[in-house]
Amino acid sequence: MTRPQTIAFFPEASFGAALNCVGIAQELQKKGAIPVFICHPGFTGVFADYGFKEYHLPEDPATNAETIADYWQEFTNTHVPHFNLDPLAQLQTYVRPTWAAIVDTVIAAEDDLARLLQQIAPDAIVLDNVIMFPAIANAGCPWIRIVSCAETEIPDPAVPPYLSGLTPEDTGAIASFDTAYRAATDAVHRHYNRFRKKHLLADLRGAQFLEPSPTLNLILSPAAVRYCRRNPLPEDKFVFLEGCVRSENQFDPPRFPLSAGPLVYVSFGSLGAVDTDLIKRLIAVFETVPARFLVNVGAQIEAYDRVPDNVHLGSWFPQPSVMEKAALAIHHGGNNSFCEALYHGVPSLVMPYCWDGHDNAQRAQTVGVGRHINRADWSIESLRADIMAILNDTAMRGRLAEISDDMQRNPGTKAAAAAILGALARREKGDEVPAGTMVS
Amino acid sequence: MAEPRRHIRQNHLELAQKILGVALETGMAAGDHLPEQTFSKACGVSRTPIRSAFKVLEERDALEWRAEEGYFLTLASPEDISATIRSLEESEHSVAHQILSDRAERRIGAVQSVSALARRYNAPRASVLNALKVLTKDGIVRQLPGRAWAFQPMVDSANAIEDSFDFRILMEPQAILAPDFALDTKRAGLLRERMTSFLNAPEGAVAPAGFRRIDVEFHTLIAECSGNRFLRGTLTAHHRLRKASQKIALSPEFRLRQAMLEHLEILDSLERSQFQLAADQIVVHLRRSRIRKPQAANRGIPPLAKGPRT
Numbered sequence: 001m002t003r004p005q006t007i008a009f010f011p012e013a014s015f016g017a018a019l020n021c022v023g024i025a026q027e028l029q030k031k032g033a034i035p036v037f038i039c040h041p042g043f044t045g046v047f048a049d050y051g052f053k054e055y056h057l058p059e060d061p062a063t064n065a066e067t068i069a070d071y072w073q074e075f076t077n078t079h080v081p082h083f084n085l086d087p088l089a090q091l092q093t094y095v096r097p098t099w100a101a102i103v104d105t106v107i108a109a110e111d112d113l114a115r116l117l118q119q120i121a122p123d124a125i126v127l128d129n130v131i132m133f134p135a136i137a138n139a140g141c142p143w144i145r146i147v148s149c150a151e152t153e154i155p156d157p158a159v160p161p162y163l164s165g166l167t168p169e170d171t172g173a174i175a176s177f178d179t180a181y182r183a184a185t186d187a188v189h190r191h192y193n194r195f196r197k198k199h200l201l202a203d204l205r206g207a208q209f210l211e212p213s214p215t216l217n218l219i220l221s222p223a224a225v226r227y228c229r230r231n232p233l234p235e236d237k238f239v240f241l242e243g244c245v246r247s248e249n250q251f252d253p254p255r256f257p258l259s260a261g262p263l264v265y266v267s268f269g270s271l272g273a274v275d276t277d278l279i280k281r282l283i284a285v286f287e288t289v290p291a292r293f294l295v296n297v298g299a300q301i302e303a304y305d306r307v308p309d310n311v312h313l314g315s316w317f318p319q320p321s322v323m324e325k326a327a328l329a330i331h332h333g334g335n336n337s338f339c340e341a342l343y344h345g346v347p348s349l350v351m352p353y354c355w356d357g358h359d360n361a362q363r364a365q366t367v368g369v370g371r372h373i374n375r376a377d378w379s380i381e382s383l384r385a386d387i388m389a390i391l392n393d394t395a396m397r398g399r400l401a402e403i404s405d406d407m408q409r410n411p412g413t414k415a416a417a418a419a420i421l422g423a424l425a426r427r428e429k430g431d432e433v434p435a436g437t438m439v440s
Numbered sequence: 441m442a443e444p445r446r447h448i449r450q451n452h453l454e455l456a457q458k459i460l461g462v463a464l465e466t467g468m469a470a471g472d473h474l475p476e477q478t479f480s481k482a483c484g485v486s487r488t489p490i491r492s493a494f495k496v497l498e499e500r501d502a503l504e505w506r507a508e509e510g511y512f513l514t515l516a517s518p519e520d521i522s523a524t525i526r527s528l529e530e531s532e533h534s535v536a537h538q539i540l541s542d543r544a545e546r547r548i549g550a551v552q553s554v555s556a557l558a559r560r561y562n563a564p565r566a567s568v569l570n571a572l573k574v575l576t577k578d579g580i581v582r583q584l585p586g587r588a589w590a591f592q593p594m595v596d597s598a599n600a601i602e603d604s605f606d607f608r609i610l611m612e613p614q615a616i617l618a619p620d621f622a623l624d625t626k627r628a629g630l631l632r633e634r635m636t637s638f639l640n641a642p643e644g645a646v647a648p649a650g651f652r653r654i655d656v657e658f659h660t661l662i663a664e665c666s667g668n669r670f671l672r673g674t675l676t677a678h679h680r681l682r683k684a685s686q687k688i689a690l691s692p693e694f695r696l697r698q699a700m701l702e703h704l705e706i707l708d709s710l711e712r713s714q715f716q717l718a719a720d721q722i723v724v725h726l727r728r729s730r731i732r733k734p735q736a737a738n739r740g741i742p743p744l745a746k747g748p749r750t
Binding site: 012013014015040041042043044045046048049050051059060063065068069071072075098099100101102104105130247248249250252253254255257270271273274298299301302304305306307308309312313315316318355 | 518519522523526538541542545546547548549596597598599644645646647648649690691692693694695696698731732733734735736737738739740741742743744745
């Protein structure tokens with residue numbers, strides 16, 4: 001009898017990655033593996049509530065609840081205005097400082113992560129992040145990369161640049177964006193490469209912060225929105241996932257005093273929820289639309305009052321179960337939200353504010369599964385018209401029904417679990433490159 | 441004579457909700473038979489009020505009567521059962537329920553006048569005043585000097601939920617440890633059966649609304665069995681507020697099942713009069729339930745564990 005394999009998941013500290021990994025871990029558990037989670041401080045309990053063992057990275061002794069609250073306050077004051085800028089203008093204002101902060105978190109976590117990995121002694125590590133941690137490459141076991149951002153994260157001459165919000169046809173703008181992106185990230189990239197060198201990892205080129213895994217790479221990008229690459233990715237190392245939707249609780253829609261109309265789910269993620277002014281303006285529009293709106297306001301519920309009779313606010317929703325019942329999803333273009341909407345055949349009205357939300361907004365509009373709305377440029381009339389148009393777009397709904405059928409026939413969670421176990425089995429047989437071998 | 445009749449009707453409405461709650465928690469489906477004996481035992485009442493409550497449910501097309509066979513469930517899905525429970529709750533205290541529901545949903549402000557509420561609900565002032573008295577009894581609203589009425593804080597935000605857990609971690613063990621704690625074994629036995637049914641539901645069929653109902657009833661039972669009258673009063677009022685405030689059980693199915701098992705373990709200890717152990721177990725249970733998802737998260741930033749400053 002073979003020993004069950006321990007698979008250590010290490011998602012970044014964001015809900016998209018965390019819950020995406022939960023979906024894959026649920027399937028691995030059904031197949032007899034033992035998934036465990038390495039948690040960033042603050043994510044304690046998120047995975048235990050789904051029944052998984054957690055290993056905790058310690059909190060930075062210099063921070064406490066008060067300093068973190070201060071940090072978020074400052075972040076909100078500084079960056080909410082930047083969310084209204086276009087992707088090019090965000091490179092200096094938002095992307096550069098965010099990469100710098102990400103690199104700092106990697107450096108800070110390195111020793112503790114190495115210690116935890118030694119304690120867990122996993123058979124494999126699944127990394128769902130945008131950056132490499134040397135402790136993972138040096139752990140002595142294979143590691144698997146999940147790309148849970150948009151497909152643009154894996155570059156190709158036929159794919160528009162990561163975070164650009166451009167289409168492949170925007171050739172002039174692509175060249176300018178590439179140049180500006182490298183300029184914005186150059187200093188932090190060099191800083192990161194010095195850190196890698198110290199831990200015996202090769203330099204990364206091309207403004208990349210994470211190399212492909214030599215064992216397996218899982219890309220959360222359904223066929224319906226995938227690009228036609230000039231250099232196809234090798235199929236034995238890259239597996240595209242048709243969504244990655246976890247099992248969640250049943251969801252009973254709440255009672256609305258005005259109970260008529262289709263159900264619309266609205267969520268900009270926990271980060272987007274900090275922009276309460278925008279959400280209040282949206283709610284004023286929702287009041288005029290003959291539909292019922294479920295609005296995820298995250299931690300900010302106390303900022304709201306006089307909620308209209310066709311709107312219900314919540315601080316958390318079991319999103320996959322809500323999507324299943326929704327006629328429209330209004331979101332920020334987070335890849336997990338976008339894929340969950342596609343999985344359930346729900347059109348997306350994407351109002352991006354940063355990062356790959358721009359890429360998914362463009363893609364939703366281009367392939368006809370939703371609309372892209374500029375968060376800083378809409379009126380009550382235009383937004384209302386967009387919502388009504390998308391709710392009444394039967395052609396789009398038909399297209400989405402087919403996409404949903406295809407995705408549900410080959411769920412990404414099952415495909416990912418099978419690919420992980422398959423890659424590990426192949427590696428055990430010896431037809432695999434050794435762990436830690438660099439591919440750049 | 442009108443008043444007693446109204447009370448009897450209300451009792452039947454309450455019992456009808458309980459019957460559907462049991463049907464939901466035990467995973468009953470359309471066409472399933474509802475034996476009087478079983479529901480009489482599950483709800484802790486005789487068969488006569490069960491028959492009356494069945495009739496109430498028949499009037500609402502939730503059950504059908506078949507001669508010689510009895511009553512059968514007609515509701516097709518758990519969602520339909522939940523919707524009927526909600527509609528029964530609403531008819532129980534119509535205006536009071538609407539006021540409370542609208543405040544919990546932040547549709548109306550924290551300070552209200554009888555006139556404004558009468559306009560909103562198109563109801564006579566006397567009905568609104570009665571509704572406010574019902575809510576006052578539950579500690580949800582209080583009359584300010586003059587004509588205004590003020591709602592008490594609800595348990596509806598991250599910070600309020602945290603405060604609620606802090607309060608309960610302090611008070612619930614004390615309610616158990618107070619001298620003369622006396623477990624109502626009949627109610628405890630009925631709750632045990634419902635908890636067991638909840639745990640026996642197949643994977644994916646656990647109803648979060650069912651968990652909330654059992655959870656509030658279990659913690660209310662502990663409060664009401666306390667030997668200290670002030671702990672009893674304060675905690676039962678707080679559980680009423682929790683029941684009114686929280687609309688969705690926020691935890692995944694695994695945690696809901698784990699929490700239900702913890703309830704059963706606490707009940708085991710109480711039934712064996714191991715009060716110190718039960719008090720320790722309730723602290724562990726509440727501490728586990730208190731762990732919340734981060735309130736906000738983003739790349740490169742430590743997740744925000746607590747709600748924003750208010």
